[in-house]
Amino acid sequence: MSRDDLINQLRAIVGEKYLLLEKEDVIVYEQDGSILQAMPEIVVLPGNAGEVAEVVKAAKRAGAPIVPRGSGTGLAGGAVPAEGGIVLSLARLNRILEIDLKNRLAVVEPGVINLDVSKAIAQDGFFYAPDPSSQAACSIGGNVANNSGGPHTLAYGVTTNHVLGVEVVLDDGRVVWLGGRVADSPGYDLCGVFVGSEGTMGIVTKAAVRLMRTRESVRTLLAVFDRTEAATKTVVDVTAAGIIPAALEMMDRLTISAVAQAVPGVYPRDAEAVLLVEVEGLTETTERAIRLVQTICERSGAREVRIAANQAERQLLWKGRKEAFGAMGLLAPNYYVQDGVVPRSRLPEIMKQVAEIGERYRLRIANVFHAGDGNLHPNILFDMRAPGELDRVIEAGAAILKACVDAGGSITGEHGIGLEKKAYIGLLFNEYDLEAMARVRRVFDPEGRFNPAKLFPTPVSCGEVRRQPQTIPAGLWI
Amino acid sequence: MKLSGEALRARLEQELGAESVEFRPLFLEAYAVDGKSPGLLCLPAGPEEVASVLRLCAENQASVIPWGGGTSMSLGNIPRAAGVVVGLEKLAQLIEHDDANLTATAQAGMQVAAFQELLGQRRQFFPVDPPLAQLATLGGIVAANVNGPRRMQYGGVRDLTIGMKVALATGEQIKSGGKVVKNVAGYDLCKLFVGSLGTLGIITEVTLRMAPLPDSAASVVAAGPLDRCARFVEQLSDGPLLPAAVTILSAGGNAQTPAVATWVEGFEEAVARQLRDLAALADEAGLASEALRQEPHRRLWEEVEDFGANGEGVLFRIAVPIGAMGEILATIDRWSGEAATPARYVAHAGTGTVWLLAGNDPSSLGWFPRLIALAQGHKGHVVVAAAPPELKAGIDVWGPAPASLGLMREIKRRFDPQEILNPGRFLGGL
């Protein structure tokens, strides 16, 4: 089928308005939250699952790749059309179809914004637990594809723990449900395998997600340290003491200095590190847990421990954390965020290594991350205009990932492999491990047309991927 | 060329040592699956040997039945063949307990109770409560997706399994996941193997999430008519309390009336508060309640966990949305009242799983289509979790096939092209 035929068919399916071909229209879709870019040829915005299925069928007839796209906040280039083809935006499938509080579940379309699910049920005392820092913008479909996490996934689990079932469009346009509305659907857990497959198995057109009841009590504490090691050691000690906070976040000196400019008065400017710890549950539990955390912090040498006395103080402590990513811009023109993860017991040593890597590559690294999960987010600061600097940044990033793997960890805790890290997946998996994954891929997508050149370590065969600074919309934090 | 049974045995003996290959029928009877005795029992000493056995069996198209503790062997359809049982009892090492990371890695043949004991030395435990924990192995409960009452608080096996090593039917050894609690590198193949009942590969090692041993634990048993029990559960789930398990127990056995058992654990002051609030809730619902600690608490839950696990009847597992529990149980009670011998159940109200035990006679199968219709009315499903082989013949114990069966078939074909692993035991004859 010729390109013109394909375009005519797509136009017939979605209508003129929702088919984008001109450079000024498609350029919006050339990048996600990563530094990678490729100009799309065709962008379609179907309005319902039936249209998605028709688009997929047309693409199959034309042999064209399909790149699903949610809100484009992904940090691994997952939604970047590296091999050309059709960018399929799910943004118009944005309805919450059902909220069933009695059964603690909601059925939503993939374009629904993460935060809107929690907003829709907050007044009834419920929430949707996975809360990526990008939750004001990212879509449930993107969350499912990337198996996204967030600050509060420490206690409640990541996306895969909260998705009961998904409706997906397969490569031939068939629409099937994987999983269901209750646990333990008989047969292989295809829903579990699909979550985290980064758009390489099919298109999510509906998701049934679990809802949780808001906890009766929340306590939040800020601990200030003069030594990074004392802070990381505290994280290890809290976990070892059997306390599982709802969130346990860490920021280092560079990050704190940026935050201190952006949100003055929250964190002491001269601190080496701060920990933000939150516990949730019954009042009796949180009272005791927050005191225990306080004791552990003090024992490890925290110079100050501040427990939020009320909601306003709590929000202020979080405000510093939430502004951290935006404040990076005060430190350097550009930054590159990594997502390595280590066993929590190895945090102190990995943080030392990250600092050493920064020195070795003569780069400043600002850390702000989900410490309780062992999930690092080193932000490597640089200036795009300085010749050769980006290459050094990429090398330093790779060195950090290698160090994480050597410590028994992984190269990505929540952002995914996408385009960005596919060259490093071999650090974790050998050819047999990858072949097992490829077998599953072939079951779902025998022709390899869903999001080609992602996740697997195959080279990009055509098309051109460029690197550009990250452009993060306001209101998001990492 | 395919070897004869004799020759295959000789090759396996060569590979594993003669003492690790059993062929005497008398010894093999204990490893019968649905009445089918295997031709051989192999006891590989490590993952390499598991892979070798699989490779040899694949080359010779001999069927393979992986065997952990044997506690879930009545789950599944009758196998088409039971050639070689691969027992995992020699893969029983704890590899690492990283307590500061709240994870542990162990070989698949390790028994759950033994595992718990080692973890307990550092005040942690693996928060799954399988039936017959003395016998059940880690690999077995992962492969069979066995969960217990406290899933409500801690999540299920699929949530707690973060890494594994698997020997594939084709002889390769692979790994998936790792020992970090957050990990999105590559496909999450752990999910594929959890609950796959040994039909895609043999799990040789698992990495699991641990939980700290609670300071204190206790239960409240509130007894009375079912509608009041259901109201109690509803009130409880609408309120702030965070129990570890909430289980409705039918009347029958020693119990005159149904009852709700609620397990609470954590800091003592939180336990004490929950006991108080639960007693008040029971009062409001018109139920007579009693708090249990120590031995009585422990015994109660052991009984719940082992419910139906000793082959005493036909056992159904019904999964329904939690909000439908009261209605489902009321219907079951009505049907049970009309039956010649009443059925009994334990129903985990926090997760929507009902275990229903009917007598060991053909009439019990009459429950199956009715339960399927009942569950499907709520978009749930039913599995026959255990039954004597003569009752299983001719039915699919997994219930009606889902629309995704075609994809599952393709998965099976690509992982086990010769269908040597547990042939026919999984749904749709996979």
Ligand SMILES: Cc1cc2nc3c(=O)[nH]c(=O)nc-3n(C[C@H](O)[C@H](O)[C@H](O)COP(=O)(O)OP(=O)(O)OC[C@H]3O[C@@H](n4cnc5c(N)ncnc54)[C@H](O)[C@@H]3O)c2cc1C
């Ligand atoms: C400031 C900032 C903070 C962030 N914080 C976090 C965080 O705390 N935790 C975290 O996990 N991530 C975080 N992220 C990363 C990102 O927000 C998540 O990966 C998110 O889930 C992506 O959603 P999206 O809708 O933007 O997806 P996109 O970026 O559009 O796409 C992501 C991937 O999903 C695929 N995809 C999208 N929709 C579908 C669908 N319907 N069916 C199949 N495949 C689909 C795409 O092809 C792509 O591979 C952050 C990003 C930013 C910019």
